[in-house]
Amino acid sequence: MSVTAPATKTAPAGDPAEGEPAGAATRRRNTRRTALCAAAAACAVLVLAAVHVSQGTAALDLPTVWRAFSSLWSDSSGSQADAVLISSRLPRLAAGLVVGCALGASGAALQSVSRNVLASPDTLAVNAGAYFAVVAVAAFGLTLPAFLAGGTAFVGGLAAAAVVLGVSRAGAGPIRLVLAGSALTLALMSLSEMLLILREQQTTGLYAWGKGTLAQIGMEYVAKLTPVALLALIGLVLLGRRLDILALGDDGAAVVGVSPRITRAIAVVLAVLLAAVSVTIAGPVGFVGLCAPAITRFVGARVPGLLKHRMFVPASAVTGVLVVLGADVLLRAAFGAQASTAVPTGIVTSFFGAAVLVVLAYRSKDAGKADLATAFARLRSRRAFVVTLVVVTVGLLAAVVAAVLLGDARLLLGDVFNWLGGRSGDYVSYVLDTRVPRVAAALLAGAALAVAGAVVQAVSRNPLAEPAILGVVGGAGVGAIVIITAVPLASFWFIGGSALAGAAAAAALVFGLAARRGLEQNVLVLIGIGVSAGTMAVVSLLIVLTDPHNATKALVWMSGSTYGRTFPEVLPVLLTLIVTLPVLFAMRRELDLIGLDADTPRLLGVRPAATRLVLLSIAVLLTAAAVAAVGVIGFVGLVAPHASRALVGQRNARVVPVAALLGALLVVLADTVGRTVIAPAQIPVGIITAIIGAPYFGWLLWRSKA
Known part of the structure; x- marks a missing residue:
């Protein structure tokens, strides 16, 4: 009598191996998915950057682009095409990278501290406050260097965020934050428009800039403000564990020794600093801070490793880069290189953000009937x-x-x-x-x-x-x-x-x-x-x-x-x-x-x-x-x-x-x-x-x- 040995069953990929805890296999699978997602995002950024650099009024082939990059580290003057690339296209690309990164990370932090997926530099009036501060300075004929301009934008954005968070915290319901931010945004933009109208000569060009444009003259602002954005981004990443704990609730955070008030304050300051850098470089580019975390959270439903804040913040930053560069590429593809110089990139991102806001509205829960209608209405x-x-x-x-x-x-x-x-x-x-x-x-x-x-x-x-x-x-x-x-x-x-x-x-x-x-x-x-x-x-x-x-x-x-x-x-x-x-x-x-x-x-x-x-x-x-x-x-x-x-x-x-x-x-x-x-x-x-x-x-x- 012959005995047939049972066939060995091979565990499918991703299943826990024999003797391996299920949790370890899950962590390994999540790590693998996170790595694949990061690699895909990096490839997408590289592809968009290559397409972005190639767009313009003059066609540039790969050797010309490589020669222009090489001339950055040499003393050779290069050709006229090199000069155009160095003085115009590379600064625009760099601005897109910094702005997208700053706004994506800023939106992620603001959404976390407010526990509101509708929070962003736009809905909290941060961009509007920063823009108003910059316009107010320009209206009186003052020209500030990069750091002072960024500081001015930071003060304006921080003041606006403080007002919105203070008012919206007065009651429950996520919609209050959006409503308060929208109201303050309208008021600040109205004040900005008043200055644009009354001081037309001093504020020439600020209207288009106020819609968010990546067009740059040289690398001065980008080069000086990029380190500030990097430091703020690193600060948010280091704050990630505290933000994870804060998501469990104020009481739970306090029990483990995390101060909710201090954590929120630091996160808001860093987020506003990132938004101020973005506004100083490119003006208020609309709704990137809303779209990027929403997209990251959508991907995070399938790649859970992205939802921890030490990954969520940088992932939102990379997504913000994809949104900004993608919008700019789409803009120049749709309107042509010549016309796109006059059309701000923020117009395209605003269209995209409006659609995202509608989608989020469908997913939001109704807070019930508010008392606002009867708050002051009595029987008369x-x-x-x-x-x-x-x-x-x-x-x-x-x-x-x-x-x-x-x-x-x-x-x-x-x-x-x-x-x-x-x-x-x-x-x-x-x-x-x-x-x-x-x-x-x-x-x-x-x-x-x-x-x-x-x-x-x-x-x-x-x-x-x-x-x-x-x-x-x-x-x-x-x-x-x-x-x-x-x-x-x-x-x-x-x-x-x-x-x-x-x-x-x-x-x-x-x-x-x-x-x-x-x-x-x-x-x-x-x-x-x-x-x-x-x-x-x-x-x-x-x-x-x-x-x-x-x-x-x-x-x-x-x-x-x-x-x-x-x-x-x-x-x-x-x-x-x-x-x-x-x-x-x-x-x-x-x-x-x-x-x-x-x-x-x-x-x-x-x-x-x-x-x-x-x-x-x-x-x-x-x-x-x-x-x-x-x-x-x-x-x-x-x-x-x-x-x-x-x-x-x-x-x-x-x-x-x-x-x-x-x-x-x-x-x-x-x-x-x-x-x-x-x-x-x-x-x-x-x-x-x-x-x-x-x-x-x-x-x-x-x-x-x-």
Whole structure:
């Protein structure tokens, strides 16, 4: 009888060998995957760098590139192609490497310390603060060396981060951080735009730079700031174990001797330092700090070794390099070498970041219904409503009178009465003929934006929503800027129609995407912010492509301005208000019900889908009319409805008229201040409303803490 020996079974690759602990095999497998991932990333960086260097107005072959590299370490002058490569292409490549690395690592650190995957130098207003600091210095004619410029950017970014983290920490929910950062970003960018407009000669070229461009003149800034970025990156890597422990919770970290407060402070300072280096070299390149850690975390789901912070931070840095270099390569491939010199790389990364923000919005969890809508709204009597209505109306009349009398030319009431009777002189007639339509435009546009904001907040059941945050204002801006830049002599009606089309498209996109998640609070706002970022990137692209040397025209319009308005141009806003306000009054019951919850309207015979469509169409129409008349004005649709609810309660039959009066009052006052404080120069009205609205929004977040 023969005995057949059993066949030996070979363990498949990756399975634990006989006698080997399963944990050791898992660690070995993770190490192997991490090494393969690192090798693939290194190859991708090398390939992108090679393609990046080869792109340009002049074709360069491999021997020319090698000869140029060799000349860096020799005394030979080299050819003209060598000089172009050394003075232009290599600095641009080096800037891409440093900026991508800095922003990727910065975003990873900020997300870790805030425990928020939506945190980044953009959403925490770090880039906006750094950019504002640099623009403020340039506006006063100061030229700083690399280290001082970087220090200025660092101070501005750190101050902005401190404000956002302080406000957002007041309450629970990841969306607060994004909202606070978006509000502060809008305010800081408005201040920057004001300086760009008022000090146009001193800030020439800073608009395109403000969108993030890798174009460099020599290696001075890159060479001097690269060691700073490396030291900050090394510091974050050394802090990795503490960040791992911090992820377990503050109590758990304190038990093992890790101070959460000190760890967060050090990490934030290092992250802001990296962002400041990036802004100093290339301006605020948008959303790299959001995209790179998100991509790394996605890969880390399959390669767990990347999720430990000592690997996560450098992996995010490498991913940031891939994002920046990839965007720059794509930019020059799409627009050509010549045109791409005028188009900032940050525009491409902003498009990409907007898409990532929408994806993250879908993956986020809704924080539940916030108390913001009722934080200041109490039951108010009819008498309180009437008193409020009278007081606000009197205040608006006083503001209108002041707006007519004040400006670069001061007038008296007698001058106005003479003008109304046709008895004024030429000078007074000229002043009032140009000033009164401006006041009318501010009044009507403010009312329209406030009513639109009240409707959007009620329909979305989101007290943080408003036309600007939800991308509707940005969509209208894109529509109008397309015509302004492509057809400079286009009529006002053509511009208004294009603004309406853009607003409708943006609203359909935002609410269509958010409807898949039931218009949840977090999802709606985050998608709106993403779409708004995308629309701003489109506007910047149009400006730099069509009129790069005279961007002030479109920039003023994007900042909101009543300059040069005539009565025919404000007539559409008036007609829109005349048509929509009675409709809203007739639908006041539906507006109240739709703002309660998803089930109550159906039980009472209201069709939610059809009602939402009608109400949102009204909001889009009001927004488009206002944007076509005065340009992009933010925060009016947020501030006025909230103040109205605080004064008269939650019933929309009372909220809408008071909000309209408050919106008109806010914009009229802002316009008066803008054309009075530095007369004869003027500050666009949208900048003033942003400066007023951002602190109010931050205070609202602070007061509504859980």
